[in-house]
Amino acid sequence: MRYLNKIVFINSASVKYAEIGLDGNVHLIGTQGVGKSTLLRAILFFYNANKSKLGISREKKRFDEYYFEYQNSYIIYEIVKDNIPFCVLAYKVNGKVAFRFFNSEYQKKFFIDENNRAFENWEKTRDALGKAIYYTKIISSYEEYRKIIYGDNKGLKSEFRKYALIESKQYQNIPRTIQNVLLNSNLEAKFIKDTIINSISEDEFTIDVSNYSKNHLRDFETQIKDIRIWFKKNKKGEIVVRNQADKIIDNYRILNFLKREKKGLAINLSSRINYIEREKSQLSTNHSTENSKLEELFQKKENLKGIHLKREQKLISKIDYINKKLTEAENKQTEFESQNIKLLIEKVAKKEGLTSKKSAKIDEKNLLTSQFAEISQKYKALITQTKNQEKEFANERNAEINRYESEFGDRKSEIFESYNKLIQEIKKANQELEEKANNEVDSFIDKENSFKRDKAELKHKTFYEAEIRGCEDEKTQLNSKIQKSNTLILNSNNAKKILVKEWEFKEKEIVHNAESKVENEQVHQKKHSTEIEDIETKIRQSKSSLYGWLNDNVPNWEGTIGKVIDEKYVLFNTELSPKLIDNNTALIFGLEINLNALDNRIKTVKEYNQEIELLKAKVTEVQKSIALINDSKESSLENLNVKFRKKLNTLKEVISTNEYVVSQSEQHLKNNKIKLDEWVLKSTSEKAAVLSKIEEDLEGLSIQKSKAKENLENIIKGGDREISKKEKERAVEINNVELAKDEAIKTISTSTTENKVDADKRIKELKNQQDLELNNKGVDTERLEIIEDCLSKIEEDLSFIKSNERTVFDYEKDKRELFDKVPELRADKATNRKKQNTLKKEQRIEQEKFDKKYNQQYDIVQAIQTKIDEFNKDVETFNQFKTSDTFSSIQNDFLNKINENNCSKTAILIIEELNDRHYKSIDKFSDLRQSVNSFINNFNEQNIFRFKVKLNEDSDFINFAIDLKEFIEEDKINQFEKRVNERFSHIIQQIGNETTDLISKEAEIEKIIKKINNDFISKNFVEAIKEMEMRTQKSSNPVVKLLIKIKEFNDENSLILGEDNLFTSSETGNKNHKAVELLKQLVKELEKYKNSVLTLSESFDLQFRIVENDNDSGWVEKLSNVGSEGTDVLVKAMINILLLNVFKDNASKKFKDFKLHCMMDEIGRLHPNNIKGILRFANDRNILLINGSPTSQNAIDYRYTYKLSKEQSKTDNKKYITRIKRLVKVNTKVFN
Incomplete structure (x- = not known):
């Protein structure tokens, strides 16, 4: 134990x-x-x-x-x-x-x-x-x-x-219950409830309802209305206020964009005009210089044409001369062939033989007709003559053969020399052609190698590298600018948030300080008011209290008993029933003390009234002080607003400026990307084109090289063929000469043989005749006739030879001087033709190069002239533009912001864009003003968003648009919506949670009450109390009822409550609207509710039923309604003991x-x-x-x-x- x-x-x-x-x-x-x-x-x-x-x-x-x-x-x-x-x-x-x-x-x-x-x-x-x-x-x-x-x-x-x-x-419940038993004597339901509640936990279960009425639900309906307007749809399903806000922002953005564009265009125009002034004189000088070069090139071009004509004319003259010679040779050859020149040559070649034969016939005739002494001598002479004639004929023929052999040798040498000369000329001509063809092949090989090198270099080459690098540099600069601007925006936003937090903090600090001061003053006011009430109570009780009795019955009591009596509890007490016992007033309860040592503390009614007036004056002073505090608070808040608004506007301007920079840079970045992609595509395409061109050129060069090689081979083969041809012609001609020689020698040999046969036959005949004559001694007439016929025929042949010998001489002369040179002439003609073609080709290439150079120079001159014309038009247009309103609106930007970089746009185009932006800006500001006026009609001056609704100056509308833009971009409506949604959703949930916490002890309370009831039934030793029972009932408090409704609503909808927001129209939104209605009812009930705190004991009602002997109290909330005072004490004791017993049993489980x-x-x-x-x-x-x-x-x-x-x-x-x-x-x- x-x-x-x-x-x-x-x-x-x-x-x-x-x-x-x-x-x-x-x-x-x-x-x-x-x-x-x-x-x-x-x-x-x-x-x-x-x-x-x-x-x-x-x-x-x-x-x-x-x-x-x-x-x-x-x-x-x-x-x-x-x-x-x-x-x-x-x-x-x-x-x-x-x-x-x-x-x-x-x-x-x-x-x-x-x-x-x-x-x-x-x-x-x-x-x-x-x-x-x-x-x-x-x-x-x-x-x-x-x-x-x-x-x-x-x-x-x-x-x-x-x-x-x-x-x-x-x-914890045990000491708490023990102390409650000793310290409490009341036995009302509230006391028992509090006792039971306090025994459950040390924590106090309360809901601070004043916090809801004064803080959580303050301006509830106004804020709901301001928020709901952002979600209210018209018949078309559109949210009008959002459309109006979007329109304002769109107008502002367009207006701001137009302003930025005008500024940018003004800078570009300034840059353009400055660039024109800087470049125009230099451009004129360049035009003069380049034009002089063009004229010089034109003169050189014309001179080159004359040189080419002269070079070609020489070759043409040579070719014409050769053609003339060849034509002459062909005509003469035809003419000689028509005269049967070969027969004539053959006839003339027999002249000497015929002449010798003639002489021999004449001698034979003379011998035949002479008278010889002796016939033997005669025939001996005839035989000797015949033999001599035959020998002479043979010698002549041999001499003729030797002559033919010698002539053939000479002719063969001439033909060799002639053809060797032709062959050498052919070789020389072909050598030149071969060298040119080789050079051409080498040239193609060099070009091919060059193209291959170009192709190899092309892999590492970037076309439009400067442009691409320029775009990439621009891209880097733009990205850097975007990053820098984004950093500035981020830093400014962070600074803005910090500034807003600082603003809110200082605002809260000002409000808190003001509220603290007001609360302090209100404490003083309440104190003074309480003192006034206390004094007024004293005054009201002055007649019926001890104070009044002393004034009526005890003279000068202020100096005696008044110095020691308790003013609060005794002097103004009306229940004391005072009376005088004896006249010895100097004694206090039989005690005598020196009262002179004590000051007089008692005041008269008049003094009390004066004190009331003084306290009322103090109350007035406190009220004035509160008013001054509130005025000071408003002034401080306004100063704070001006201070922070100025800083915020600066940050907003930085943000706006950098947002524009980001927007413009991003747009430029897009344009840069397009341009870069175009340059890259152009570079890739051109690279591919150049590569394709190189491939094509390589293919062309390969073909040309192949053709050049083929041409070289053809030249070589052609030369070989011509040489071979000439060698064949030479061999044929030598063979023909040799055949002619052999034919002539054969003819001569045949005639020699025939002559020898004839001579042998004649000698034989002579010997026969000698023998016959010797026998007959007569003359041979038959022989003389034969000789005469032979001489006649020879004369006829010689006469024919004589008449045609000149022709043969002319033929031989033409053959030597003309016909034999035909192959050489033809070779010369072919060579000159080749030279002419080569010259034409070389001259064409040279001319094309020069024409290209000339055309390039011409384009340079034309480009400069076009630029000069463009500058002149720009200056003229700008001088007219300076007198316009548009120029006045951008004059400061034009004068102050000079960009040294060249602007690619012309001044005409820039001025057109400036005029367009200027008039669009005017229209857009009018639209902005109209849209702002439409928007602010939705709100009053005390709106939750602090929108200004009174705007006069143009700057007011611009600032309003800036603030609204920030409001929309930072999704502040969602922040407000979320804040309000979370606030009221949190309120619902907080009420639900607090109510749940408040009534969560219901089961424990029921359990305790059941234990108490059971404990009484099982162990009751008080005979007077037959039955004692307690029970709980639902609270009759209207605030509690409503809180329970909200709690039940929260339990049913906790997962979806606030899921969308308080302002949607969906099913969830309908639930949220119900939550709003519940909160509205709560606001009304809280206005009626007098207490600031709702306790756990108010969450349920407790009833008692006491049966004392034959008296049944029924279910009541106060035991004062049951039996005597003793019953109250008894029941209190029993309930306390039952409570303590229950808690004691629960305390230790072991x-x-x-x-x-x-x-x-x-x-x-x-x-x-x-x-x-x-x-x-x-x-x-x-x-x-x-x-x-x-x-x-x-x-x-x-x-x-x-x-x-x-x-x-x-x-x-x-x-x-x-x-x-x-x-x-x-x-x-x-x-x-």
Whole structure:
């Protein structure tokens, strides 16, 4: 068994020394004021260790001062645990009560010396304990002390665990219930509810409803209306205000874009004009220089044509001469062939033979006709003549053959020389052609190699590299500009957010400071108002109170009793029934004191009225001060607004400017990408084209090279063929000459042979004739006739030869001078033809190169001229533009922003674009003004978004558009929407959660009430109370009802509540609208609700049903409606004991073998039988009762009965001490 066995007071609470046993029921008796409650509070302090929960009023001394007035003031609690005692010492350490545990029963010698005086300090007590008794360190934490006593071992050292009265982590309900039993005497439903609630948890279950009415739901409907307009659709399903906002932003963006474009165009125009002024003179000089070069090239071009004509004319003349010679040779050859030249040559070649034959015939004729002396001599002479003629003929013929052989040799040599010359000329001509052809082949090979090198270099070459690099550089610059601008935008946005937060912070600080000041002033005002009410109450009660009675019955009482009387509780009390006993007014309760030492504290009614006027003046001053604080707050907020708005506008301008830079740069980046892609595509295409061209050129060169090689081979082969042909012609001609020679020699040899045959025949004939003549001696006439016929024929042939010999001579001359040179002429003609073709080709190439150079120069001159014409038109157009309104609007930008870079656009085009942008800007600003006016008609001046609704200047409309643009771009409507949505969704959820928390204890409360009801039924020893039952009912509080509705709504829709927002039209939106309606109802109910806090006890109603003997109270909320006052006390005691029993049983799960104490004051109002019954009612539940009452009743029902009394201190006449005397000790145990 574990229980608190004893309490000992040493110099504590006016008790010098007392030991009070607590191991049974205890009855403290004594009149009022003797200290019964003081002792009960000291016992309660053991259980709760909470000085603020002991029921000590503020007017009285604090616990430490009263119970531990001296350094040697002690309270010792002796506890028995499993029959082993230990003590808890409470004493003051460093001005605060602390605890120590020591392992021993209480012994007086530990604290009182032999002179019956308490030890002055702990050190002496420690010495008295000695080394055999263990004591702990100081326990200065009350929380730690409670954990030790109630066995909440978490975080405790093991040395403390043995001191536990029970072992439970949920011990908090026990000390709370014990203190509620002692401190509370009411038995209304609210009190029981609060008791039950407080026993559940130490936390206070409340809902601060004033926080909803004053903060959460302030301006609820106005904000909802301002937000909803952003989601309200017309019949077409359009959200009008969003369309209006989009239109404003679009107009502003277009206007801003047009402004930026105008500025950019102004800079470009300035750049263009500056560029023209800078470049025009140089351009004129360049035109003059380049034009001179063009004229010079034209002259050279014409000269080159003349040179080419002269070169070609020489070859043409040669070819014409050769053609003439060839024609002449052909004509003469035809003419000679028509004269049968071959026959004539053959005839003329026989001239000498015919002449010799003629002479021989003549000689033979002469011989035949001469008269020889002798016939033998004659025939001998004839034979000799014949032989000589034949020999001479043979010699002539041999000479002729030799001549033919010699002529053939000469002719052969001539033919060789002639053809060798032709062959050499052919070789020479072919060598030149071969060299040219070789050069051409080499040229093609060089070109081919060059193209191959170009092709190889092309792989690493980038066309339009400068343009591409320019685009890439521009891209890098644009990206850098975008990055830089984005960084500036980000930094500005961050700075803006910081600035906004700083603004909000300072705004909140100003508001908070102002509210704090106002609250302070309101405290003063309330204080003054309370003082006024108190004084007015005093004035109203001045007649019926002691104050009025003294004014009527006691003269000059202000100087006597007025100096010592309590003004608040006595002087103006109307319930005192004062009366005079005797005339000795100088005595106070028989005591005489020197009142002259005290000041007069009593005021008259007039003084009170004056004080009221003074306080009213102070209230007025406070109200003025509050007004000044509010004015100062508004002024500070306005100054803050101006200050931060200026900074924010600067940041917005930076953001806007850089957004434009980003926009423009991104647009330029897109254009740059297009341009870069075009250049890359153009580069790739051109590279591919050049590569294709190189391939084509290589293919062409390959073909040309092949043709050149073929041409070279053809030239070589042609030359070889011509040489071979000439060699063949030479061989044929030599062969023909040789055949002619052989034919002539053959003819001569044949004639020689024939002549020899004829001569032999003639010699034979002569010998025959000689023989015959010798026989006949006559002349041969037949022979003479033959000779005559032969001579006649020879003469005829010689005459023919003579007539045609000239022709043969002319033929031989033409043959030698002309016919034999025909092959050479033809070769010369072919060579010259080739030379002519080559020359034409070379001249054409040279001419084409020169023409190309000329055309390039011509294009240069034309380009410069075009540029000059363009400059002149730009200057003329600009001079006209300077007088326009458009120029006036961009003049500053034009003069101040000069870009040195060349602008590719002409001034004419730039001016056209400027005029277009200028007039578009005018139209767009008109549209902007109209759209802004339409938009602001939707809001009032106090709108949630702080939109300005009064705009006058153009800048106001621009600034409004900028702010609205930021509002839309930063999605502030969603921020407001989210904020409001989250706010009210959070409110619903918070109300749901708080209400859930508030009613979450319902089951526990029901469980406790059921336990209490069951406990009463099972163990009721009070005969007067037949039945006692409690039950809960739904709260009748309208605010609670509405909160429960909101809670139920939140439970049903918690997953979708706020899923869209409070302003949608979907099913979820309908739920949200219902939430809004519930909040509206709540606002109305809170306006009616007077309290600022809703407590857990208001979340349900508690009813009692008491059956006392034959009286049935029915279900009521107040026991004052049931029975007598004693019934109230009895039922209160029983309910408290039941509560304590339930909590005690719940506290320790491991064991139940411990006892607790329940302290009840003023128990004397109960009937003795009921007291006995309630003692058993408590004891049967292991609860000891410590009761206080004026007199003793049923002493045997208590283990101890102590009488308390007051007696004057022997050392201090003004001080009274409490004496505690044990009257009865009943050794028979009341309980097991």
